[in-house]
Amino acid sequence: MKTFLIYRDRDFDLQRKLPVNEKALTQDLELNTLFNAMALGDKFLFEVARKVVLSSMSDLDAILYRQSILKDCLKNSLIVKDMYNIAVESIEIEKKHYLSFFSFKYPSSILHRSIGLLQLFVGILKKLRGIADSHADKFESEGFIRFFAMLQKELTDEYFLHIQEHLKELKFREGVLISGELGKGNKGLHYLLHKVQDKKQSWIERLFNRKTPDYTVYIHERDEAGARALGELKDRGINTVANALAQSADHVLDFFTMLRTELAFYVGCLNLQETLVQKGEPIAFPLPVAANARKSSFKGLYDVCLSLTIEGKVVGNDVNADDKDLVMITGANQGGKSIFLRAIGLSQLMMQCGMFAPAEAFCANVCNGLFTHYKREEDTSMKSGKLDEELRRMSDIIDNISENSMILFNESFAATNEREGSEIARQIIYALLEKHIKVFFVTHLYELAHGLYEQRLESATFLRAERQADGSRTFKLTEGEPLQTSFGKDLYNRIFSNAG
Incomplete structure (x- = not known):
């Protein structure tokens, strides 16, 4: 019997290998928060959720x-x-x-x-x-x-x-009926289990029924060797049946x-x-489309992992990036850019493993692979600088990424000066777009973002985290030209005004 409740034509393999970038995805998208919410403390549920979600x-x-x-x-x-x-x-x-x-x-x-x-x-x-x-x-x-x-x-x-x-x-409540043959040296051979005769026969059937000659051997109750030998004979006779029944179980x-x-x-x-x-958060079953299409439209999309770690509801975003290969995200510090990026990655994984999406509505093309390139803490061993480490990770991604994949960049290549970082990022973005790879890029590199904006690329859209006139954040993203400032002064004023 087969279940076929994960795949239409095969069993789910819990031992299957995960993508080579599963550790990066787990860290950057905070997937363990999602898995813990699905498992509720059950280790088996956690492992199954992990394997299914990452095997999109x-x-x-x-x-x-x-x-x-x-x-x-x-x-x-x-x-x-x-x-x-x-x-x-x-x-x-x-x-x-x-x-x-x-x-x-x-x-x-x-x-x-x-x-x-x-x-x-x-x-x-x-x-x-x-x-x-x-x-x-x-x-x-x-x-x-x-x-x-x-x-x-x-x-x-x-x-x-x-x-x-x-x-x-x-x-075998009526005993075990076994036949065998004698081989060389009177060694037993060809043991065979037989069906015990039905004892529910009439006296006439028993009287006229032809009987085969048989011999009876009695073992003394203190004859341990004899009892052991008899037990061995019984085991040889029932061995095939025992194995067949064990296989059935x-x-x-x-x-x-x-x-x-x-x-x-x-x-x-x-x-x-x-x-x-x-919590009152919306969920919706996403509409997936073919990998070679370019669909990214959603309403009320939110970061499910953030929602699972705070008491209140999370601000959702409405975006239409259909027919776009590149989505550049800029704007105010702590305006929700990284949270939005993580929401994109989480919803993509959830859609491609057959789950609902954390949104009121969600439509996207499937991707052949999901990759993340997030900033990391500096190498404490001092064996390499942050930029070297970023480029090394980028090289590993290039070795594994394929056409119609998706990659999420979060503050990448900002470890050097703005001009050098912008140029590195620009060349990488162009190379990825040439290979039909979908790119979401969160950055504070104004030279990079504005330079791409001025290109007026039909396949690119630019989102900006909102900032109110009083400096407050709405955590909403809207289409807009990249600004030269990320309004870090707002954070300075808020921190030190509260400290005072």
């Missing part, structure tokens, strides 16, 4: 497939959490059952464990089938429709009855493990959604 997809159909499943989860959250808890219960039962035995090297102990485990699994599978029977009609997504249809087709009443009959028979356990893993992502999304709804 660029296939539109795959994104929409997962979106539709998540929409079902939001409408039926209690049912989804119930199924998740059932999967967790099955795995916990297996762990306890495993620890109740000290050794499984003997076929008889393997058989005994497998029978007990499968009996418990049958009860849990019946719970899942019951959910399918009672609630399948509440789900509309392709993924859940197929999942519930699979449960109802595979887990029929006849199937459960058949399983119970086999498990009862494999307990493992297959059922694998199903529950995959169900838990794939539902864990949606449970994490439900946890996040509940937190945001309680």
Whole structure:
């Protein structure tokens, strides 16, 4: 049985490798804040959220497939959490059952464990089938429709009855019937387990039934060696059956493990959604478009990680950067530029893993890779300067970035003088645009920003953080020409006026 609740055609691999830049993305976008909100202290939920979000997809159909499943989860959250808890219960039962035995090297102990485990699994599978029977009609997504249809087709009443009959028979309450042959040196060969004859025969059937000759050997109750030899004969006879039953138990356990893993992502999304709804923050399912298109339009876009760390609501932004390859962001210090940039990166990742977006509306083209180039603290070992470190990271990005990717720059190349930093940044931007890579760039380098503005590039748009006449910040971004000042004096006045 397969779940197919993350991908349409394959299982989700929790051991898959993450992108080479996952550490930079996690640091620059503060992704651990997002993962913690999805996990609510559960380490397994955290790991699944981390792997799914960072393994973003660029296939539109795959994104929409997962979106539709998540929409079902939001409408039926209690049912989804119930199924998740059932999967967790099955795995916990297996762990306890495993620890109740000290050794499984003997076929008889393997058989005994497998029978007990499968009996418990049958009860849990019946719970899942019951959910399918009672609630399948509440789900509309392709993924859940197929999942519930699979449960109802595979887990029929006849199937459960058949399983119970086999498990009862494999307990061998009527004894074990084994045949074998003698080889060289009277060594036993070709042991074969047989079905025990049905003793529910009439006396006439028993009287006229042809019997094969048999011999009876009695072992003294104190004959330990004889009892051990008899046990070894029994183990050889049931070895094949024990292994087959153990494999069956493992297959059922694998199903529950995959169900838990794939539902864990949606449970994490439900946890996040509940937190945001309680705060009154909007969420919307984004509209993804092809990678070779250029779409970046949204309403009320906010930084979800900032929202998760403060009590109040976060100011959202409305921007239309459709048909643009370059978005330059300038303006007042502490005006919300870096927060906006992080919101862009977070919403892009969330869209491409099939999640909702932190916005009232969101539409963007998918990208083949998301990269960040943020300023870092100076190298304390003094092995290199900040500019060398920035250029080295930029070189690593170039080695891995491809056409139709996206890169976010935050105050990059400001470690040198403005003219040199602007020239480095300008050349890098032009090279990226030539390779059809989407660029968002937050900068205080006026020479860079204004120089690009004067080029009147059709594929570029310029956003500026608002500043009120009294120096206060609205944290809103609007289209506008870069200004020569970032109004650092506002911060100076505010800090020292408060200190006084």
